Every structure is written in structure tokens, then in C-alpha cells.
Amino acid sequence: MNTKHDELSRAQVESIGLPGPGEEPHFLPHPLMDRLFEAVIVLGGELWIERDRRRALESLLHSKGIVAPEEIENHSEADTEERKQELSALVNRLLDPLRTMQSESGTAAT
Amino acid sequence: MEQRNAGKHPEPPRREDASHMEYMTEVRNFAIRSWFPRIAGDVSSIAAAAGLPPAITRDEFAQLAPQVDQIPAVQGWKRLMRSQQQLAWQKLQDSYAADREYWEGQLTEAEERNRGRLHYDPDFVAPESACQDIHLQPGGYCGDNLAGYVFYHGTRVFYQGDNDFDEIHDSCADVMKLPADGQVRRVLDLGCSIGQCTTALKERHPDAEVRGLDVALPMLRYAHMRATDMNVDVHFHQGLAEDLEFSDGTFDTVFAYILFHEVPKHTFEPIVREAFRVLRPGGTFTVIDAPNADRLPPPNRMWAAYDAQYNCEPFSPAFGAADFTGLLAKAGFEDVEKGSSDSFLYNTFAVKPL
Numbered sequence: 001m002n003t004k005h006d007e008l009s010r011a012q013v014e015s016i017g018l019p020g021p022g023e024e025p026h027f028l029p030h031p032l033m034d035r036l037f038e039a040v041i042v043l044g045g046e047l048w049i050e051r052d053r054r055r056a057l058e059s060l061l062h063s064k065g066i067v068a069p070e071e072i073e074n075h076s077e078a079d080t081e082e083r084k085q086e087l088s089a090l091v092n093r094l095l096d097p098l099r100t101m102q103s104e105s106g107t108a109a110t
Numbered sequence: 111m112e113q114r115n116a117g118k119h120p121e122p123p124r125r126e127d128a129s130h131m132e133y134m135t136e137v138r139n140f141a142i143r144s145w146f147p148r149i150a151g152d153v154s155s156i157a158a159a160a161g162l163p164p165a166i167t168r169d170e171f172a173q174l175a176p177q178v179d180q181i182p183a184v185q186g187w188k189r190l191m192r193s194q195q196q197l198a199w200q201k202l203q204d205s206y207a208a209d210r211e212y213w214e215g216q217l218t219e220a221e222e223r224n225r226g227r228l229h230y231d232p233d234f235v236a237p238e239s240a241c242q243d244i245h246l247q248p249g250g251y252c253g254d255n256l257a258g259y260v261f262y263h264g265t266r267v268f269y270q271g272d273n274d275f276d277e278i279h280d281s282c283a284d285v286m287k288l289p290a291d292g293q294v295r296r297v298l299d300l301g302c303s304i305g306q307c308t309t310a311l312k313e314r315h316p317d318a319e320v321r322g323l324d325v326a327l328p329m330l331r332y333a334h335m336r337a338t339d340m341n342v343d344v345h346f347h348q349g350l351a352e353d354l355e356f357s358d359g360t361f362d363t364v365f366a367y368i369l370f371h372e373v374p375k376h377t378f379e380p381i382v383r384e385a386f387r388v389l390r391p392g393g394t395f396t397v398i399d400a401p402n403a404d405r406l407p408p409p410n411r412m413w414a415a416y417d418a419q420y421n422c423e424p425f426s427p428a429f430g431a432a433d434f435t436g437l438l439a440k441a442g443f444e445d446v447e448k449g450s451s452d453s454f455l456y457n458t459f460a461v462k463p464l
Contacts, residue, residue, distance in 0.1 A: 005237055005374075008374060008376045009238050027179075027192075028186065034189050037186065037190070041193050045130050045134065053126065056125070
């Protein structure tokens with residue numbers, strides 16, 4: 001592509017004030033509030049994914065006569081490595097936005 | 111639920127991706143249908159207190175913006191909109207990337223299965239303007255070989271479930287202006303993306319040769335795979351809308367769905383000129399795009415400003431401010447008709463003189 005085309009496009013992008021690569025604007029009074037906001041959205045997503053899967057699984061188990069709801073209620077699982085890793089990944093996804101906050105400036109984007 | 115128009119990959123890779131999309135759709139619904147109306151009144155009140163009319167320009171909104179941005183509910187709305195968009199894209203992209211070889215193989219397999227329908231030059235370099243993380247999609251349309259898969263599912267969230275069966279693309283294909291003589295032998299879909307309008311146009315004009323053109327190869331490869339799976343015989347070309355490879359007078363009708371607000375303003379005129387050139391006399395040009403209006407109600411103006419800066423739509427304000435019908439007339443089109451729309455999109459029609 002010719003350079004003139006790219007230069008004109010770049011000028012138009014810059015005039016809009018797009019956040020640069022790796023820059024995350026904050027809209028709320030402090031970056032921490034933005035990150036907390038994001039964490040809540042992430043948490044809601046994780047919650048719904050698990051709830052949706054559990055509903056499907058319990059429904060299948062029950063309809064096939066394999067496990068009754070009260071058996072699930074009373075079951076205890078061994079503490080496997082895979083389970084620990086899943087929990088670790090969940091905590092990372094949820095709290096990573098808060099960690100990211102520490103490297104951001106306190107200047108409001110708006 | 112099977113997606114009628116999705117080819118053989120109607121759902122994202124994992125059940126949890128589908129659940130996450132469903133959740134993100136609800137979050138977006140909440141932001142748009144519940145939260146936005148709450149702040150719209152506040153924004154309108156600020157504009158009215160400043161003595162501004164019910165519909166304002168971009169510059170007039172810029173004067174209000176510092177005050178608008180102090181409203182806590184506006185701050186939260188922006189955060190919600192941006193995070194929802196980022197998180198929806200990221201999860202889809204991570205899911206596809208986890209099995210990259212398989213998904214890329216599906217694209218290649220479709221190319222081998224249905225040869226001669228996807229046209230591109232491996233040495234083509236897309237312009238920088240097409241390499242933005244448009245709508246915050248990581249890598250945008252050009253930067254990830256799997257961008258078409260991610261885009262297809264990500265935009266299902268964007269359309270809030272209203273386009274799961276390509277309903278919006280179907281309705282756009284329905285409103286395409288036909289030449290007065292009714293002859294539709296060749297159709298060009300400019301900025302065809304993953305080909306949802308391209309296939310809809312072919313379904314409406316089964317005897318016509320329908321070609322889609324886009325700058326982004328990952329999108330075109332997905333478009334080709336999808337059309338192949340749907341058994342819809344269309345062509346896809348990689349290229350620039352402002353520099354078409356087709357001869358003068360090739361097409362009976364040219365169609366552009368949400369193209370212009372995503373390209374830089376210095377390309378508006380060349381694209382219109384090229385559309386005019388490749389149309390035969392009496393051919394029609396249909397443009398369906400974001401509002402091309404000097405004045406918008408203050409809340410809509412706030413949303414447009416947010417989109418431009420924080421949803422990576424850097425070229426949309428210039429389209430909104432352009433004298434687009436003037437450009438069409440300048441290129442030689444006549445019967446330029448700027449219609450409105452019931453949705454968030456506006457239709458513009460033009461005819462190449464006989």
C-alpha cells in the first residue's frame with residue numbers, strides 16, 4: 001500500500017485520540033474502580049458458564065436415571081491437581097484486572 | 111440452536127463459549143436497553159441547559175463532553191460497554207487459538223474443496239487503516255488467520271441475538287435497489303466481510319453472478335468456507351474498494367453494507383468513483399451504513415463519540431460528517447436518494463445514468 005494512504009489514515013486515527021497499543025483508558029474516577037468493574041463482569045461470565053453447564057449435566061444425569069439431585073448434594077470429590085489448576089485459573093482471570101491496575105496511570109481518560 | 115446461515119460451524123468451539131456469548135449478549139442488552147436510556151435523559155438535559163437544539167453537531171457535543179463525562183452513570187456505561195466488548199472477543203479468540211491447526215485446516219480444506227471461488231494475491235499488503243483492532247477485536251480483520259470465526263460469533267453478541275439467522279443481512283439484501291430494467295446478471299458486494307450479505311444477495315438473485323470484495327483475507331477465507339458449506343455459489347476477491355480489478359460497466363448493481371464508516375475519509379471519493387466505473391449504464395448503487403447526518407440527538411452523539419474513540423471506530427466520525435450524497439452526485443450518479451431506516455442503519459441509493 002502506498003505511504004501517502006497510510007499517512008493520511010494514521011493522521012485521522014490520531015485525531016480521534018485512540019488509546020495506544022496496550023493502553024487501557026479508565027472512565028471512572030480511579031483505575032481501580034474500572035478494574036473492579038471489569039472483574040465483576042468477568043465473575044458474572046464465569047458464574048453463568050458454570051451454572052449453565054451444571055444445569056445441563058444434572059438434567060442429563062437425572063433424566064437417564066443415573067444420579068438423583070440429592071446424591072449430588074451429598075457428594076464429596078477428591079482434591080485432584082486438575083481441580084486445583086482450574087481454581088487457580090479462575091482466580092487469575094478474576095483478579096488479573098486488579099493486578100493490571102497497578103501499572104496504569106491515574107489520569108482520567110475522559 | 112443450529113444457525114441456518116453459518117455453514118457447518120454453527121457454534122463456537124466449546125459449550126462454555128456459547129454460554130459466555132449468551133451472558134455477554136445479556137450484558138450488552140442491559141447496557142443498551144436498560145442503562146443507556148437512563149443516561150440519555152441526563153445528556154439531553156445538559157445539552158438543553160447549554161441552549162443547544164434537540165439535535166447537535168460533533169463540535170457542539172465536544173463542548174459538552176467534559177460535563178457529560180463527569181456523570182457517574184456515563185462513566186460506568188462506558189466501562190461496561192468497553193469491557194463487555196473486550197472480554198467477549200478475547201474469550202472467543204482464546205478458544206479458537208487453542209485448536210488453531212484444526213480451524214485453519216478447515217479453511218484450507220474448503221479452498222481445496224471449492225476451487226476458483228476465492229481470489230487473492232499472497233503478496234497483497236493490506237493498508238494500515240484496515241489493520242486497526244476494529245471494534246476492539248484483537249488483531250482486527252487482518253491480524254489473525256482465525257479472525258473470520260471470531261468475528262462471526264462476536265458479532266452475534268453485537269447484534270444481541272437479532273442476527274443469529276442473518277436476519278439483518280437478509281433485510282439489507284431485500285432493500286437493495288434494482289436497475290429500472292430489472293436486469294441483474296452481475297452483483298458486487300463491496301466490503302463483504304464474512305460474506306453474509308453476499309450469500310443473501312445470491313439467494314435473492316440465483317441466476318446472477320455475485321462477487322464479494324474485501325481487504326481482509328482472514329475474513330474472506332471464512333466467507334468462502336461458509337458459502338461453500340452452505341452450497342451457495344459466490345466469488346470472493348481480496349482487494350481495495352478504491353482500486354477495483356473489474357472492467358468498466360461489469361456490474362448491474364453494487365452493494366455496500368457498513369463499509370464507508372470503517373474506511374478513511376480520503377477513500378470515500380475514490381470508492382464512489384470506482385463503484386460508478388464498474389456499473390453499467392442504468393446500474394444501481396446501494397449503500398447501507400451508519401448515520402450520515404450532520405446533527406444527531408445529544409445521547410446518540412455521545413454514543414458515536416464513545417464508539418469512535420473507545421470502540422476503535424476511528425473513521426466513523428468523518429463518514430458521519432461527510433457530504434456523502436454530494437460525493438455520489440459528483441461522481442456522476444443521479445436519482446440519489448437518502449432514505450432513513452427503522453434500525454440503526456441508513457440506506458442511500460443512486461443510479462448510474464443511461
